[in-house]
Amino acid sequence: MRSLLFLYLLWAIITPIHTQAQSQKDSIFIRKAYDAALSSGKAYEDLRSLCKDIGARITGSAEAAMAVEWSEAKMNSYGFDKVYKQEITVPHWERGTKEAGWVRKENGELMKVHLLALGGSIGTNGLMEGELITFPSLTALQEASQKEVVGKIVFINQPMDEKEIITFRAYGGCYPIRGNGAVEGARLGAKAVIIRSLGLPIDPHPHTGSMHYNDSIQKIPAAAVSTQDAELIQRMVDAKESLEFVLEMDCQSYPDVSSHNVIAEITGTENPDEIITFGGHLDSWDTGEGAHDDGAGVIHCLEALRILKELDYKPKHTLRLVFFMNEENGNFGGKSYAKIVKEKGENQVAAVESDRGGFAPRGFTCDGNSDQLAMLASFEPYFTNYDLHVFDPGYGGVDITPLKNYYEGIPLFGFVPDSQRYFDFHHAPSDVFENVNKRELELGCAAMASFLYLLDKNL
Amino acid sequence: MRSLLFLYLLWAIITPIHTQAQSQKDSIFIRKAYDAALSSGKAYEDLRSLCKDIGARITGSAEAAMAVEWSEAKMNSYGFDKVYKQEITVPHWERGTKEAGWVRKENGELMKVHLLALGGSIGTNGLMEGELITFPSLTALQEASQKEVVGKIVFINQPMDEKEIITFRAYGGCYPIRGNGAVEGARLGAKAVIIRSLGLPIDPHPHTGSMHYNDSIQKIPAAAVSTQDAELIQRMVDAKESLEFVLEMDCQSYPDVSSHNVIAEITGTENPDEIITFGGHLDSWDTGEGAHDDGAGVIHCLEALRILKELDYKPKHTLRLVFFMNEENGNFGGKSYAKIVKEKGENQVAAVESDRGGFAPRGFTCDGNSDQLAMLASFEPYFTNYDLHVFDPGYGGVDITPLKNYYEGIPLFGFVPDSQRYFDFHHAPSDVFENVNKRELELGCAAMASFLYLLDKNL
Numbered sequence: 001m002r003s004l005l006f007l008y009l010l011w012a013i014i015t016p017i018h019t020q021a022q023s024q025k026d027s028i029f030i031r032k033a034y035d036a037a038l039s040s041g042k043a044y045e046d047l048r049s050l051c052k053d054i055g056a057r058i059t060g061s062a063e064a065a066m067a068v069e070w071s072e073a074k075m076n077s078y079g080f081d082k083v084y085k086q087e088i089t090v091p092h093w094e095r096g097t098k099e100a101g102w103v104r105k106e107n108g109e110l111m112k113v114h115l116l117a118l119g120g121s122i123g124t125n126g127l128m129e130g131e132l133i134t135f136p137s138l139t140a141l142q143e144a145s146q147k148e149v150v151g152k153i154v155f156i157n158q159p160m161d162e163k164e165i166i167t168f169r170a171y172g173g174c175y176p177i178r179g180n181g182a183v184e185g186a187r188l189g190a191k192a193v194i195i196r197s198l199g200l201p202i203d204p205h206p207h208t209g210s211m212h213y214n215d216s217i218q219k220i221p222a223a224a225v226s227t228q229d230a231e232l233i234q235r236m237v238d239a240k241e242s243l244e245f246v247l248e249m250d251c252q253s254y255p256d257v258s259s260h261n262v263i264a265e266i267t268g269t270e271n272p273d274e275i276i277t278f279g280g281h282l283d284s285w286d287t288g289e290g291a292h293d294d295g296a297g298v299i300h301c302l303e304a305l306r307i308l309k310e311l312d313y314k315p316k317h318t319l320r321l322v323f324f325m326n327e328e329n330g331n332f333g334g335k336s337y338a339k340i341v342k343e344k345g346e347n348q349v350a351a352v353e354s355d356r357g358g359f360a361p362r363g364f365t366c367d368g369n370s371d372q373l374a375m376l377a378s379f380e381p382y383f384t385n386y387d388l389h390v391f392d393p394g395y396g397g398v399d400i401t402p403l404k405n406y407y408e409g410i411p412l413f414g415f416v417p418d419s420q421r422y423f424d425f426h427h428a429p430s431d432v433f434e435n436v437n438k439r440e441l442e443l444g445c446a447a448m449a450s451f452l453y454l455l456d457k458n459l
Numbered sequence: 460m461r462s463l464l465f466l467y468l469l470w471a472i473i474t475p476i477h478t479q480a481q482s483q484k485d486s487i488f489i490r491k492a493y494d495a496a497l498s499s500g501k502a503y504e505d506l507r508s509l510c511k512d513i514g515a516r517i518t519g520s521a522e523a524a525m526a527v528e529w530s531e532a533k534m535n536s537y538g539f540d541k542v543y544k545q546e547i548t549v550p551h552w553e554r555g556t557k558e559a560g561w562v563r564k565e566n567g568e569l570m571k572v573h574l575l576a577l578g579g580s581i582g583t584n585g586l587m588e589g590e591l592i593t594f595p596s597l598t599a600l601q602e603a604s605q606k607e608v609v610g611k612i613v614f615i616n617q618p619m620d621e622k623e624i625i626t627f628r629a630y631g632g633c634y635p636i637r638g639n640g641a642v643e644g645a646r647l648g649a650k651a652v653i654i655r656s657l658g659l660p661i662d663p664h665p666h667t668g669s670m671h672y673n674d675s676i677q678k679i680p681a682a683a684v685s686t687q688d689a690e691l692i693q694r695m696v697d698a699k700e701s702l703e704f705v706l707e708m709d710c711q712s713y714p715d716v717s718s719h720n721v722i723a724e725i726t727g728t729e730n731p732d733e734i735i736t737f738g739g740h741l742d743s744w745d746t747g748e749g750a751h752d753d754g755a756g757v758i759h760c761l762e763a764l765r766i767l768k769e770l771d772y773k774p775k776h777t778l779r780l781v782f783f784m785n786e787e788n789g790n791f792g793g794k795s796y797a798k799i800v801k802e803k804g805e806n807q808v809a810a811v812e813s814d815r816g817g818f819a820p821r822g823f824t825c826d827g828n829s830d831q832l833a834m835l836a837s838f839e840p841y842f843t844n845y846d847l848h849v850f851d852p853g854y855g856g857v858d859i860t861p862l863k864n865y866y867e868g869i870p871l872f873g874f875v876p877d878s879q880r881y882f883d884f885h886h887a888p889s890d891v892f893e894n895v896n897k898r899e900l901e902l903g904c905a906a907m908a909s910f911l912y913l914l915d916k917n918l
Contacts, residue, residue, distance in 0.1 A: 038621045162497045162898070165845050201897060360879050362846065386624050387821065389848035418877065420819050420898045438660060439879045
């Protein structure tokens with residue numbers, strides 16, 4: 001804090017008077033944005049409705065279609081300058097109706113596990129069973145011999161590293177297990193792959209998420225068991241129990257379907273052709289309610305635009321809110337959006353994403369060059385009173401990253417909430433509205449509105 | 460962050476080599492403290508045990524006595540150099556067995572409210588009923604006439620200001636309502652005072668807390684209804700309904716009793732007579748489990764000392780952990796501790812408190828002079844990687860503040876976790892173990908251990 005005071009004094013001495021007045025005006029605007037979010041905000045009720053009136057909304061589902069309808073109606077109700085849908089083609093995978101797994105001990109004793117098929121997995125085609133072989137990590141599986149693994153069901157019990165302070169780093173360390181586990185298992189002849197859920201608490205909730213196959217390698221079923229079950233299985237393994245795994249899943253992929261990104265705009269007054277894209281993803285996994293992932297993110301952005309309109313802010317650039325479809329299993333919303341806007345010859349000048357949950361704000365990161373990072377750093381003093389302190393280089397987000405393929409040098413910004421509880425809920429049945437705190441959500445909306453305001457004024 | 464980098468570079472240039480080496484050693488130690496807390500910590504299990512094996516532990520209760528026993532046994536199990544109890548005299552108030560309230564509409568319709576007597580309140584001596592008169596604030600009550608209020612039951616429906624970013628400021632704004640409401644009501648002849656709970660969410664949980672009487676003014680019963688009930692009553696008032704309130708409570712105060720602060724120490728190697736006192740309060744209100752208030756605080760401090768011992772840290776000064784009794788309704792633990800240690804001629808050189816919940820750490824505040832504030836600010840770079848950013852002037856805590864009466868110039872430090880969810884649970888039935896997040900708690904313990912380490916080295 002002392003350092004900020006020092007820089008502030010330095011800045012106060014060398015800054016011309018009119019800039020100070022401008023800065024005071026900006027501070028007053030930001031205070032109004034926070035007041036609007038905290039005392040008369042719509043975010044909490046909007047998130048409740050998205051979670052309860054729609055619910056889980058995986059790409060290709062009836063719920064995803066209804067979420068598109070819900071979004072368009074909601075955006076229309078707020079009276080933005082433009083509201084429209086952007087048609088895209090997306091994958092379609094369904095969990096089906098059968099999904100169960102058991103561990104069978106040598107004495108015939110059965111333990112039913114809490115399990116979710118990984119998104120994109122094939123089914124088992126009836127009951128599948130086999131000897132269970134356990135590995136402590138993906139690397140350990142990769143180093144195993146075909147002889148050890150062939151014909152067995154592989155269990156990878158690699159926990160997320162709880163010593164990482166920012167939980168996304170721990171997630172990053174385990175992400176390849178979920179993505180590549182089936183390929184690595186099948187390469188050695190495994191019948192199926194079971195992974196320990198990518199979640200931090202020891203609890204009964206399994207966490208799903210995307211996985212992929214390699215066309216040249218046999219496709220095998222892949223599922224995640226809860227961390228609690230993983231610990232129980234490990235105890236049996238450590239006790240030298242000989243275990244079998246029994247699995248049934250009838251999930252499957254279907255042909256691609258048509259779906260939509262949903263878009264709203266406030267037209268720029270000075271540079272209407274220069275577009276600031278910001279948003280989150282409307283789709284979720286098919287478990288829980290997608291409350292934090294990414295209900296909170298789309299609501300942050302929707303509420304931010306609503307607040308800017310309520311405060312009668314006339315942006316210089318066009319502010320475009322995008323609810324992206326299909327971030328979870330393919331990112332065809334983000335990829336298609338970037339391609340379409342480039343083909344239309346649009347001028348995209350910056351993009352912002354919220355997809356890290358609805359927790360208390362910590363700041364923003366920037367995937368950009370040194371000037372863009374300097375601009376981000378210059379925003380920090382405006383947020384000190386609001387408990388934001390992260391204004392660092394970092395990732396923008398999955399949905400907006402494809403813009404970089406078409407717009408060289410475009411700065412991408414990611415909203416950074418506190419990460420400690422995110423992997424309690426991520427892709428799990430527990431990602432429900434009740435686990436989002438009203439104030440934390442609202443503070444995220446206010447931070448997003450304030451950030452868009454500063455970005456628009458400083459670009 | 461840029462500003463920190465700048466200061467770091469400046470510091471790196473002007474700092475002698477051996478100080479840099481020292482700083483690196485300190486950083487390594489702090490990393491070890493975090494690893495110990497996050498990967499093999501005892502905090503979560505210790506808090507579970509305090510909440511479930513003891514539970515709510517109001518001063519003077521059997522649970523408070525068992526909490527003293529629990530604490531001494533726990534401290535002994537960790538093998539600190541000294542463990543002992545400090546006998547003190549404390550007030551004794553009991554809620555009793557009868558506690559219920561209703562709103563009665565003109566047509567006889569009844570609405571039962573969720574209600575808790577305020578701590579220290581007298582009972583109603585059977586069923587009490589009276590016309591309900593509602594005020595939007597304590598000030599409005601103070602400005603009312605005796606004629607309006609006499610013989611009625613006063614309802615003060617002043618909400619906490621949701622626009623305050625740091626929720627403790629909103630609490631501060633409403634604190635006098637709970638403390639003085641009964642005195643202000645009785646001054647105008649009210650029969651009883653009902654307040655809106657000091658809580659931020661609109662939910663069914665009433666929040667208790669301390670209140671006081673004035674010996675020259677009639678004592679009247681005082682209770683808090685849930686924010687949800689307060690909103691419902693307000694709607695009736697706004698609809699010009701004429702309302703009565705019906706109340707029964709048999710809470711009462713008893714003669715003072717003997718109780719204990721519980722203390723553990725690691726003896727200083729260089730200055731054993733210079734004592735750094737740190738702790739939280741062992742007592743809680745008699746509802747919920749005192750999980751955040753202040754189970755988390757005592758566990759932060761217990762775990763911090765355990766970690767310092769596990770890492771074989773030999774402090775220069777004596778590190779004294781104190782579990783204070785009776786913070787909630789009298790602060791006789793804190794007041795007696797300061798008096799006793801002064802009378803013993805002890806040299807108290809600094810004090811640290813954790814009593815703001817078990818949420819993700821934000822930093823530390825200092826109630827001290829400019830040199831002490833500068834020392835605190837010098838700790839900030841050590842914590843940047845751990846997401847702490849508040850190193851500001853501010854309050855120490857209720858339990859340690861009495862030390863200022865005896866030790867002029869003693870610096871007091873308060874641990875600052877994120878405040879957004881604190882007033883969801885504070886003094887309410889919902890303040891239970893399940894509402895404390897494991898990682899957030901552990902990060903608080905690590906921050907406390909690291910802070911004590913730096914404080915001991917820099918004093």
